[in-house]
Amino acid sequence: MWADSDTAIGGNRDRFPSTQVSLIEAAAGEPLAMERVAELYWKPVYKFIRFKFRKDNEAAKDLTQGFFASALEREFFRRFDPSKAAFRTYLRLAVERFAANQHEAETRQKRGGGVEFTELDDQAASVESPEEIFQQEWRRQLFALAIEDLRAECDRGGKGTEWSVFEAYDLAEDARPSYVELARRYGVAETSVTNYLAWARRRLRGFVTERLRGVTSGEHELREEMRRLWS
């Protein structure tokens, strides 16, 4: 059902490196908010660095980890001014600066100094820009986290059938089963399948909104981000 992942760091709540979370907690003083930021943005940042700077898996992980650590040391999140840009844009630009500096420092070390950093422009000519990849990964991670929230709610509320119908239909990688087939498979009426899917989608939208609310500065930015999520 899920596509193979080249890295699991940060993408899954269970696997998120606890050292990063604790660093965020220590620096920000708002553990829940910081955890949400890292949960949502770890993978987009990792993918952005990997693509834009042509880093291998481990190097990109290190840079991503380094970015979040550095951000905390500099009270990066507290310096965010919502009147100037969306938090997502602010974060991406900061990642770009950080990774470019690191890359430049590495290159100088390897070549004895004085080497200009030129890879960015070459890579910007790729089919999909790093910014587009960042945005797509942001969407992907947002939905992945919201799906986890939905699954947790289903587990808590004894809505196993609702979850199964949703998983079988909306998370299907290949051909989707028909409503009739799902009704037969789970021993429910066809109208129940429709209702379960409508409920799950409605809840999923709610969880997406809540996840975004946790990493935006207010209602205005939240609405703008919701709009961008579907643009």
Add this chain to the structure above:
Amino acid sequence: MELSDLVLHHLREVVDLPDLAGTRYELGEEIGRGGLGVVYAARDMQLDRRVALKVMDAAWAGEARLIACLEHPGIVPVYETGTLPDGRVFYAMKLVAGVRADRYVASNPPLGERLRVAHRVGEALAFAHSCGVLHRDLKPQNVMVGRFGEVYVMDWGVEGVAGTPAFRAPETPFDQRSDVYALGALVRFLLPADAHPALIAIAAKAMSRRPDERYADVSGVLLEIEKFQDGLAVEAYVESPWQRVRRFAKRNEVLLWLLAAYAGAKFLVFFARSL
């Protein structure tokens, strides 16, 4: 856990679709998407007619109530407003068959038709202003021209709407003169490349950077357009004496021809008598 592009695409589609269960509407295709929400075609199953259904964040609920209060031939009538199970709000309105003003202009209509569209938009705007409502985001994409010449102003804005840069007045907060600015930009957009300088001057005056240098209200713009169409001098444009003579001659063309004919006849009579 990583979602594939395929699943992500599907989720984005289905999660955004409004859940219309419990309403009288059956969802059709998406027909527009803007800053405030998404517009779908839908079928009113009780009355068996097609409608446009605008779905938006609950924060914009005021927009639906606001537009429902505006009854004018240039403003799309709202049939019903409601709330979806996920908290979003919607309003059902007349589904207008026609083209947006930007596509309408691409069909290269005659000047008179372009000015008629601008005038109709101005009338709707003036009416809304008289009700204390601003548009805030007037632009060609928000004007529909119907197949039978009807003109509708759509997507009435609400407090906080930023507007579209090319049509947005520079000042904040917005007031009626901000809409005058947008109307000027719209008039300029509707004009052909070889438009008369007086018309360009009307648009430019409406688009002055300083609000107090614009027309005081929408009626001022409409009056100027009417003056131009009647062959009268417009406030926004200072003519040269030669242009004034030409305009006078054009406006009184028939009279001047009659006078010329009369003078010619008199001359012939006089000439015949003197023979």
